[in-house]
Amino acid sequence: MIIGCPKEIKNNENRVALTPGGTLSLVGRGHTVYVQKGAGDGSGYTDADYAGAGAELLGTIEEVYAKSETIVKVKEPIASEYALIRKGQFLFTYFHFAGSRDLTEAMVKSKAICLAYETVEAPDGSLPLLVPMSEVAGRMAVQEGAKYLESPSGGRGILLGGVPGVMPANVLVLGGGIVGTEAAKMASGLNANVILMDISLVRLRHLAEIMPKNVTLIYSSEYNIRQQLSRVDLIIGAVLIPGAKAPHLITRQMLGEMKKGSVVIDVAVDQGGCIETCHPTTHEDPTYVVDGVIHYCVANMPGAVPFTSTLALTNATFPYLLQIAQKGWKQACADNAGLAKGLNVVEGEITYGPVAEEFKQMS
Template structure:
C-alpha cells in the first residue's frame, strides 16, 4: 500500500502522523511511504531521516493526496485538505466529528473512508489511541491554567501551590478519567487544593485511593458542581462521551458565582467543550474572558509539546496502521472489532452511531460497511 503523511497545517500544530521510525516499520513491511517535505520538522525529525528509513519525500500535500491510498495525519483534515480527499481513499487520523458538521459533510461528500483514532476501542476497554493525548492534555491543562491565573494574563494572581502562611489555589477537575487523573497528578504535585469530581462511584474510589490525602473526591451532582465551581480558582473540564459532543456542565449563569479572574480550562473542546461559554482557541490566542472569567480552550493542546506527543501517539497508532496496510481496511476490521469502532465515515455514509445521532445522518452500521 502507498501511505502518505502530509505536513499538519492547523494553527501551531507541530506533530506529525509518522515518525521516521514508524515510516521505517511500514517500509520494512513492504509498503511505500510518502512524506511531505518538512512534515517532521516540528518534532526535530528531518527529511534525511525519513529517506534513511526508506520513505520518499515529496514537495507538496497535493502529491500525497493525489497518489496515496491511505493518508495518515494527527489532526482533523482542514478545509483545503478535505477538498483533496477522493472516493475510496483511506483517512486515518483524529476526527472529532460530532461538534463539526462542516467537516462531517465534506468527508461524506468526498466518498473517502475515514477512521478516527478517538473511537478505536481496546480489548481491556477504554480508548487506547486517545489515551496518550489525554494524558498529555491533562498534564498540560494545569500548566496552562496556572499561567492563565497570573495577574498579567488576566487571572486572579494566585500561585497554585501557595507559600508558607498563604493558602494554595483550589483546582476543581470535572471528570476522573484519563484527562482528569493526569490533571490531578499535576495539580496535587504542585500542592494545589485539588478536587476531582465524577458521576461514577468506581472512578471516585479509584482516584481517591490513588491520591489519598493529596486530593479529595466529590460526586458530580449538579448542586455539587455549582458549589465547587463557585469556590474554585481553576476549573478543568475533563469529560468525554466517546464520539459524541461533550455535555455542558458549567452554564454561563454559574460564571457569576465564580471569583473574578478564575480560570476555566476546557480539555473537552475538541468535542465541543463542556462549558456553555467555551469556543475553540489557538496557541496564538489561547484565552478570552467572559463575565470576568478567563477561558483557555485550545483545541490542540498536545501540539505544543510536539515531540513527546508524536512519539506517544505513534506508539499506539502504528500497530493499527500496519494492520490496515497489510490486510486492507475491511479485513483488518473484520478480524479486529476494536479497530472497526474507529470507522466513522465510509462511501458517503456516516457509520459511527453517536455522530449520526448528533448530526442527523442516517447511520450505515459498521458491520454492513465492512461486509
Template sequence: MIIGIPKEIKPDEYRVSLIPGGVEEMLKHGHTVLVEKGAGLGSSISDQDYEKAGAQLIGNPGDIYKYAQFIMKVKEPMPEEYHLLKEDQIIFTFFHFAASKKLTDAILQANVIAIAYETIRDENGRHPILTPMSEVAGRMSIQAGAKYLEKPMHGRGILLGGVPGVAPAEVVIIGGGVVGTNAAKVAAGFGARVTILDIHMDRLRYLDDIMPKNVITLMSNIQNIRERVADADLLIGAVLIEGARAPHVVTKDMVKTMKAGAVIIDVAIDQGGCIETSRPTTHGNPVYTECNVIHYCVTNIPGAVGCTSTQALANVTLPYAMELVNKGYERAARENPAIMRGINAVKGKITNQAVAEAFGMDYNSLLLSSLSI
C-alpha cells in the first residue's frame, strides 16, 4: 500500500503523524511511504531523517493525496485540503466530527473512509490514541492557566501555589478523565487547592484515593458546578463524550459569577467546548475575554510541544496503522473491534452514531455490521 504523510497545515500545529522508525516498519512490510518535505521539522525531524529511513520525499502535497491510498495525519483535513481527498482513500487522523458540520459534509462528499483516532476504543473502554494527547493537554492546561493568571496577561495576578501566609489559587476541574486527572496532578504539584468534579462515583473514589490532600472530589451536578465555578481562579473544562459534541455544563450565567481576571481553559473545545462562552482559538491568538474572564480555547493544545506530542502519538498510532495497511480496513475492522469503533464514515455514509446524532443525519450501522465477525 502507498502511505501518505502530509505536512500539517492547521495553524501552529507542529506535530507529524509518522516518525522515521514508523517509516522503516512500514517498508519492512513492503509498503511505500511518501512524506511531504518539511513535515517533521516542527517536531525536530529532518527530511534527511526520513530519507535515511527509506521514505520518498514529496514537495507538492497534492501529489501525496493523488498517489497515496492511506493518508495518515494528526489533525483533521483543513478546507484547503478538502479538494485533494480521493474517493476510497483511507484517512486516519483526529477528526472530532461533532464539532464541525463543514468538515463532516466534506468528508462525506469525498467518499473516503474516515477512521478517527479519538473513537478507537479497546475492550476495557480506554481510548489508546486519545489518551497520550489528553495527558499532554491536561498538563499543559495548568501551564497555560498559570501564565494567564498573571497580571501582565490581564489575569487576577494570582500565583497558583501562593506563598506562606497567602492562600493558593482555587483550581476547579470539570471532568475526572485523563485530561482532568493530569491537570489535577500538575495543579496539585504547584500547591493549588484543586477540586475535581465528575459524574461517576467510582471514578471519584479512585481519584480520592490517589490524589494528594490538596485535591478534593465532588459529584458533578448543577449545584456543585455553580458553586465551584463562582469560587474558581482557574477553571478547566475536561468533559468528553466519545464522538459527540461536548455538552455545555457551564452556562454563560455561571461564567458571569466568576471573579474578574479568572481564567478558563476549555480543553473540550476540540469537541465543541463544555463551557457556553467558549469558542475556538489558536496558539497564535489563544485568548479572549468575555464576562471579564479570560478564555483559552486552543483546539490543538498538544501541537505546541511537537517533539513530545509526536513521539507520544507515534507510540500508539503505529500498531493500528500497521494493521490497517497490512490487512486493509475491512479485515482490520473485522479482526480488531477497536478499529471498527474508529470508523466514523465510509464512502459517504456516517457510521458513528454520536456523529450522526450531532447533526441529525442518518446513522448507517449496516455498513459496520457487514464487517462484523
C-alpha cells in the first residue's frame, strides 16, 4: 500500500499522524510511505529521522495527496485540502463530521473513503482512538482554566487551589467520561472544589469509588446545572455522544447567571459544543468573552503539547493503520467490526448513523 502523511496545516496543529517508528514498521512490511518535509518538526521528529526509517520525503502537500492511496492525518482536512482529495482515496484521521456541514459535504462530494478515529470502537464499546486525546484534553482543560482565571488573563483573579485560610475555586465538570474524569482528577489534585455531573448512575457509582473527597458527584439535569452556575468559577464541558452533535447543556440565557470573570472550557467544541455560546477558536486566538464570561474553545487542544500528544495518539492508531495497510480497508473492516464503526463517509454516502441523522437532508 502507498501511505501518505502530510504536514498538518490547521492553525497551530503541531502533531503528526505517523512516527518514524511506525514508518519503519510499514516499510519493513513492504509498504511505501511518503512523508511531507517538515511534517514531524513540531513533534520533535526530523526529516532525517523519517528518511532513516525508509520514508520518501516529498516537498509539498499536493505531492503527498497525489501519490498516496491512503492518507493518515491527525485533524480533519481543511478547505484548502478539499480539492486534493480524490475518488477512492482512503483517509484515516479525526473528522468530527457532525460539527461541520462544509467538511461533510466536501467529503461526500469527493467520493473518498473517510474512516474517523473518533468512532472506531473496541469490543467493550469504548472509543480507543479518542481516549488518548481525551486524556490530554481533560488535563489541559484544567491548566488552561487555571490560567484564564488569573487577573492578567481577564479572569476573577482566583488561584484554583486557594491557600490556607482562603477558599479554593469551584469547578463544574459536565460529563463523566474520559475528558471529565481526567479534568476532575487534575482539578481536585490542585485542591479545587469539584462538582462532576453525568446522567449515568452506573458511571457516577464507579467514579464515587475512585475520586478523592473534594469531588462531589451529582446527577446531571438542567435544574442541577442551574443550581451551580452562580457558584462556580470554572466550567469544563466534557459531553460526548459518539459521532453526534453535543447537546447544549448551558444556554445563552443560563450564562447570565455566572459571575463576571469566570471561565468556560468547552472540550466538546469539535462536536458543536455543549455550551451554546461556544464556537471553535485557535491556539493563536484562544478566547473571547460573552456576558463577562471568558470562553476557551480551542478545537485542537492537544496540539499545544505535540510531543506528548503525538506519541499518545500513534500508540493507539498505529495498530489499526497496520491492519488497513496489510489487508486493505475493505478486508480490515470486514475482519474488525470495531474498525468498521469508523467508516463515516464511503464513496459519496454517509454511512455512520449519527452523522447521517445530523445531515439527513443530504442522504
